Amino acid sequence: MKAASLTVRDLSRSFGGLRAVDRVSFTATAAKITTVIGPNGAGKSTLFNLISGALHPDQGTVALNDRDVTSMSPELLKCAGVSRSFQITNLFSDLTVGENLRIAAQFLEPARSMFLPIRKSTRALRKCSEVLNRFGLAAKAGVLAGALSHGEQRRLEVAMCLASNPGILMLDEPTQGMSHGDTAETAKMLKELSKEVTILLVEHDIGLVMSLSDHVVVMHQGRKLSEGSPAEVRANADVQAAYFGHH
Numbered sequence: 001m002k003a004a005s006l007t008v009r010d011l012s013r014s015f016g017g018l019r020a021v022d023r024v025s026f027t028a029t030a031a032k033i034t035t036v037i038g039p040n041g042a043g044k045s046t047l048f049n050l051i052s053g054a055l056h057p058d059q060g061t062v063a064l065n066d067r068d069v070t071s072m073s074p075e076l077l078k079c080a081g082v083s084r085s086f087q088i089t090n091l092f093s094d095l096t097v098g099e100n101l102r103i104a105a106q107f108l109e110p111a112r113s114m115f116l117p118i119r120k121s122t123r124a125l126r127k128c129s130e131v132l133n134r135f136g137l138a139a140k141a142g143v144l145a146g147a148l149s150h151g152e153q154r155r156l157e158v159a160m161c162l163a164s165n166p167g168i169l170m171l172d173e174p175t176q177g178m179s180h181g182d183t184a185e186t187a188k189m190l191k192e193l194s195k196e197v198t199i200l201l202v203e204h205d206i207g208l209v210m211s212l213s214d215h216v217v218v219m220h221q222g223r224k225l226s227e228g229s230p231a232e233v234r235a236n237a238d239v240q241a242a243y244f245g246h247h
């Protein structure tokens with residue numbers, strides 16, 4: 001799929017009396033990196049859950065290109081082109097790197113291919129080898145996912161998201177727990193990927209956010225406090241007070 005744009009309008013969700021996400025609107029432009037930031041409890045994960053279908057909004061819409069995808073199940077959203085990785089490691093640790101990718105790429109095949117020998121799943125197999133090479137994992141194809149380093153596991157998660165050929169890739173803290181070197185390498189890879197797939201991130205590492213993002217959405221207490229280029233957001237007085245903690 002070609003890189004898609006994602007537009008969120010007036011999205012809201014409460015838990016009891018708490019408005020975790022309060023009328024948030026923004027657009028993740030096609031083939032760009034948009035990052036959602038904000039202090040703990042700002043509503044970033046809830047927003048991601050609303051967009052990716054894990055939670056239903058009380059109000060508001062989510063559109064992929066011009067198609068309304070509000071409240072679609074995560075499975076249908078994946079068919080529509082939204083692929084999401086999670087903060088928690090989401091791999092089959094007893095399967096090899098290649099097998100994990102094969103499962104993710106099987107999505108590209110018609111359902112009936114489940115009953116055919118694996119070698120007949122040519123699209124999935126081609127995608128696997130492309131993704132293995134691209135993510136520098138080809139030499140590890142036969143290694144159990146559980147035996148990879150933390151950085152490699154996170155890389156495999158992103159690779160698995162991409163194996164379904166999405167139009168938008170949603171990543172929740174893709175560099176969490178990574179070494180400095182792995183973080184830099186992942187940043188480079190994401191920048192490269194963003195030429196062909198729209199990327200929507202939640203990220204805490206503010207240095208990374210500023211160097212990597214094309215567009216930043218700042219949340220605070222469920223609301224969108226500000227949005228703009230990294231430089232615009234950094235210069236915004238409200239953001240400085242609420243997020244960076246100075247006035």
Ligand SMILES: Nc1ncnc2c1ncn2[C@@H]1O[C@H](COP(=O)(O)OP(=O)(O)OP(=O)(O)O)[C@@H](O)[C@H]1O
Nearest residue numbers: 015018019020038039040041042043044045046047
């Ligand atoms: N399932 C839930 N039930 C009740 N309250 C919830 C639920 N999920 C989130 N909240 C509350 O909604 C608010 C926003 O939480 P959310 O996890 O979306 O914030 P966040 O910005 O992702 O925080 P963090 O950076 O710590 O992950 C918080 O006050 C949280 O306690």
